[in-house]
Amino acid sequence: MGWCVLAIIDYGLGNVRSVLNALEHIGAKASITRDAAVLKSADGLILPGVGAFGAGMSRLRQYGLADLITRMVGEGRPLLGICLGFQMLMRSSTEDGETEGLHLMPHPVVRLPVEARLPHYGWSQVISESREKAPALMKGLEGDWFYFVHSYGVVRPQAPMVGGITRYDGCELLALVEHGNVFGTQFHPEKSGEAGLEMLRNFVDLVR
Numbered sequence: 001m002g003w004c005v006l007a008i009i010d011y012g013l014g015n016v017r018s019v020l021n022a023l024e025h026i027g028a029k030a031s032i033t034r035d036a037a038v039l040k041s042a043d044g045l046i047l048p049g050v051g052a053f054g055a056g057m058s059r060l061r062q063y064g065l066a067d068l069i070t071r072m073v074g075e076g077r078p079l080l081g082i083c084l085g086f087q088m089l090m091r092s093s094t095e096d097g098e099t100e101g102l103h104l105m106p107h108p109v110v111r112l113p114v115e116a117r118l119p120h121y122g123w124s125q126v127i128s129e130s131r132e133k134a135p136a137l138m139k140g141l142e143g144d145w146f147y148f149v150h151s152y153g154v155v156r157p158q159a160p161m162v163g164g165i166t167r168y169d170g171c172e173l174l175a176l177v178e179h180g181n182v183f184g185t186q187f188h189p190e191k192s193g194e195a196g197l198e199m200l201r202n203f204v205d206l207v208r
Helices: 017-024 036-041 053-062 065-074 082-086 194-208
Strands: 006-009 028-034 046-047 079-082 108-111 118-127 145-150 162-166 173-180 182-185
Touching: 006 017, 006 036, 006 082, 017 028, 028 036, 036 065, 046 065, 046 082, 046 194, 053 065, 053 082, 065 079, 079 118, 108 173, 118 162, 145 194, 182 194
Parallel strands: 006 028, 006 046, 046 079, 079 182
Antiparallel strands: 118 145, 162 173, 173 182
């Protein structure tokens, strides 16, 4: 297998250093950047994030990253969104009013429709949505547990999809999604122990 270079998109929100540390731990070559030339030269992109959807999208647009991400995905570059980054892949969010996302996935992000406390915080099990085509990111990880922190998310869509789901207070939530060269995890693989590191290895293998 050949080498690949990953770019962690720095838009001023999120735990970019934790993602970098996890990637370096598995031997991947990565950098934290918002420089367009560096991003364009990368083999794969990672969009992490912690915080509010509206602020995240505002920062992406402020730095000219939203259009660049969309264009690079259209050219076939693999992209992994994590937590807020996962949510911003979607069509829109109701957090702080209706806000448009990157429209790389058709699903809306909503406040989790549960009676339990929010945020959904801690470790939850992730299982494949479909037994016929398991997600590539979940290779060897079916039924493993991952670390979540979120109050908004995607309720499991009814349309056919390739992804993983988790359950919280009886509600099925989209925990992981794959569509072409776009990948996303609502949970934090970089904070999910060995299972999370293995998932990042799976993404690196997909980029190569």
